[in-house]
Amino acid sequence: MKVRLSAELRRKVEEAARLNNRTLNAEIVSRLEWGFATGGMSLHRPQTSSNDESLRDEVVELKSQLRALRKDVAEIGRRTQHMLPRVKK
Structure with missing residues (x-):
């Protein structure tokens, strides 16, 4: 398509x-x-009610916060990678 x-x-x-x-x-x-x-x-x-719009706004805000947290976790992982023990094969 x-x-x-x-x-x-x-x-x-x-x-x-x-x-x-x-x-x-x-x-x-x-x-x-x-x-x-x-x-x-x-x-x-x-038709949406004001409650629907309020919930939609809350979901948008939570998604934004989740994106920010994911970025923070990824950054922490990059910064602390050297602290992890290395596994020998």
């Missing part, structure tokens, strides 16, 4: 894939699956 994306949309999907540690294809598939799971077959989004 070939899909044409605007440069801006492609950049957004590439960035999301990088942040989620996925390939470009895996990111697109994940987002399509999520869209069908949460929105059904309709292209129109259902």
Whole structure:
């Protein structure tokens, strides 16, 4: 399947894939699956309540915090790699 994306949309999907540690294809598939799971077959989004919007905002914030934590853990791993005992084969 070939899909044409605007440069801006492609950049957004590439960035999301990088942040989620996925390939470009895996990111697109994940987002399509999520869209069908949460929105059904309709292209129109259902009306959302303020509670839905509040939860959505909270999820966005938690995802941002998780990305930051992943970066911190990776950095700690790089900085402490020399402290790990080496296993001889």
